[in-house]
Amino acid sequence: MQSSVPELIAGICPPHVEVEIFNEKEVDIPLDRHWDLVFFSYLHSYYEHTKVLSTLFRQRGITTVAGGRHAGHFADDVEKYFDAVVIGEPEANVPAVIEDFEKGQLKRRYALPSLGPAAIKPQRYELLDFKLSPMRMSSIEASRGCPFTCNFCVLTGHEKYRYRPVADVIDEIRTKMAFNKNFFGLIDNFFGFVDNNLGGSPKYLRELCEALIPLKKNWGCSLTFNILKDESLVKLMAQAGCRYIYTGLESLNPDSIKAMNKGQNKLSDVDAVIRRAFSNGIILSFGLLVGSDGDTNEYLEKVPQYLADLKHFSITFLGIVCPYPETPFYRQVQSEGRLLPGTISRDYDGYTLCHRPKNLHPSEAAEHFVRLCKQLGSFPNLLRHYSSKLLMSNLPRYRSGILFSGPEILSIRNPVKNPERRYIAGLDSIEAWDAEQMAKLGLEPQRLS
Known part of the structure; x- marks a missing residue:
C-alpha cells in the first residue's frame, strides 16, 4: 500500500496550478529540476533526508513547505529548513499556502482549523503511474482518525474519528478512480481504503458497504x-x-x-x-x-x-x-x-x-x-x-x-536485508548519501533522546 497524500494534495490545489508528483518509493526525485513551490510529506524517519532535499532546493531559489505529523509536532525545528510549515489537515491550509505564495506573502506557519471530512476532495487519480509501481492499486479515504487510544499510536490524543458522506465516497469511486490494468487485468477491479480504521463506526461501515454492493x-x-x-x-x-x-x-x-x-x-x-x-x-x-x-x-x-x-x-x-x-x-x-x-x-x-x-x-x-x-x-x-x-x-x-x-x-x-544494521537506536548510521549531504550542508540530525 502506498500513501495517497500526493494525489490528495494535488486534488485540493487550484485548477490553474500545474502539479507533478514524485514518490521516492517509486522513483528518485530529480535534483536538477526547477519548481516554484514544493510540498514535502514525510514520515518521522525521513526527516533528515527531507531537510537535505529542502536545503538543496532552497539554495536554488525554490520555496519549500513541510507538512504531516512530524512537521506539526516539531514545527520550531522544521522552520529552520523549510520556508513554511503546515500544521493540521491540508484541505484548508494548502490552498492558503498557494494563495499567499502567489501574492508574495507566504507565512511561516499555517494552522487553519479542519474543514471537516465533507471537505475532502477527490484525488487526482490521473497523476498515478502504474508503470512505476506495477502492483499498486488506487486508494481512497472514507474516514480519518480512530476511536481507540492505543498508547503507541500517533493518532491517540490528536485525532477524533470522523467520516465522509457515503455518497461522496461512492461518487469518487464510480466517476474519478483509475484502476491498474497490469497483470492481464487480474487486479483491474481492485482498490484500497487507506483509512487508519475503516471500522471506527460500525454503523457507518454498514452504510458504506450497502452502497458499495452495486459497484461490484x-x-x-x-x-x-x-x-x-x-x-x-x-x-x-x-x-x-x-x-x-x-x-x-x-x-x-x-x-x-x-x-x-x-x-x-x-x-x-x-x-x-x-x-x-x-x-x-x-x-x-x-x-x-x-x-x-x-x-x-x-x-x-x-x-x-x-x-x-x-x-x-x-x-x-x-x-x-x-x-x-x-x-x-x-x-x-x-x-x-x-x-x-x-x-x-x-x-x-x-x-x-x-x-x-x-x-x-x-x-x-x-x-x-x-x-x-x-x-x-x-x-x-x-x-x-x-x-x-x-x-x-x-x-x-x-x-x-x-x-x-x-x-x-x-x-x-x-x-x-542490510547486514550492517543493528536495529538499535544510536548504533545504525544514517544512509550514506544523506550523511554526505548533511556534512556538506552543515546539517545536524534531530536528536530525540
Whole structure:
C-alpha cells in the first residue's frame, strides 16, 4: 500500500496550478529540476533526508513547505529548513499556502482549523503511474482518525474519528478512480481504503458497504480487531466486495496487549475470527510488534509455534514497537528514563528499537526481531500461506487475491536485508548519501533522546 497524500494534495490545489508528483518509493526525485513551490510529506524517519532535499532546493531559489505529523509536532525545528510549515489537515491550509505564495506573502506557519471530512476532495487519480509501481492499486479515504487510544499510536490524543458522506465516497469511486490494468487485468477491479480504521463506526461501515454492493468492485482496508468479531458485518463486507483486511493485532501475548492499552484485541477469539473471514472470501492479515513492555524472551522464542497452531494465520508486517514523540508511550518511557541514548528522528522507522523494554535487553529485542523476520518471511512460510488458504473460498477474485498477497509474506524480511544494521537506536548510521549531504550542508540530525 502506498500513501495517497500526493494525489490528495494535488486534488485540493487550484485548477490553474500545474502539479507533478514524485514518490521516492517509486522513483528518485530529480535534483536538477526547477519548481516554484514544493510540498514535502514525510514520515518521522525521513526527516533528515527531507531537510537535505529542502536545503538543496532552497539554495536554488525554490520555496519549500513541510507538512504531516512530524512537521506539526516539531514545527520550531522544521522552520529552520523549510520556508513554511503546515500544521493540521491540508484541505484548508494548502490552498492558503498557494494563495499567499502567489501574492508574495507566504507565512511561516499555517494552522487553519479542519474543514471537516465533507471537505475532502477527490484525488487526482490521473497523476498515478502504474508503470512505476506495477502492483499498486488506487486508494481512497472514507474516514480519518480512530476511536481507540492505543498508547503507541500517533493518532491517540490528536485525532477524533470522523467520516465522509457515503455518497461522496461512492461518487469518487464510480466517476474519478483509475484502476491498474497490469497483470492481464487480474487486479483491474481492485482498490484500497487507506483509512487508519475503516471500522471506527460500525454503523457507518454498514452504510458504506450497502452502497458499495452495486459497484461490484473489490477492495481492501485496515480496521480494528473488534469489527472482525461481528459475523453479520464481516459477511456484509464480503458481499460488498471486500477481499482483504489488515489488522494490527500487535502481539499474541496478553501482557503485551495490556501494556499497549489495546483492549479491543481479544486473543481468545483469533482462531474463530480467522476462519470466519477466509470462509467469506476475505484475506485476513495481521501485523505483529516486537519490543513491547509485556514481551519476554520466552514469548518471542515461541511466536513461530503459536502461529503454527493458528493454521490459517497470516503475518504480513513485523516491526518493533516505536515510541513516536507525540504518543503516550513516548511520554511514559521518557519519564522512566528508558529512551536509548543517541536516538535521532531517523531511528523512528518502526524497525529500530528506541527504548529499553521492561523485560528485555535491547540487544535481545533486536535479535528476536531479525530472527522472526527471516522465519516469517521465508519461502516455506509462503508455501504454507498458499496451501492453507487458496481453496478456502470460491468467491470472485478471492484466489487471485491470495496469489497477489504472497509478496507481502516475503516482504517481511526486507527490513533485515542490510547486514550492517543493528536495529538499535544510536548504533545504525544514517544512509550514506544523506550523511554526505548533511556534512556538506552543515546539517545536524534531530536528536530525540
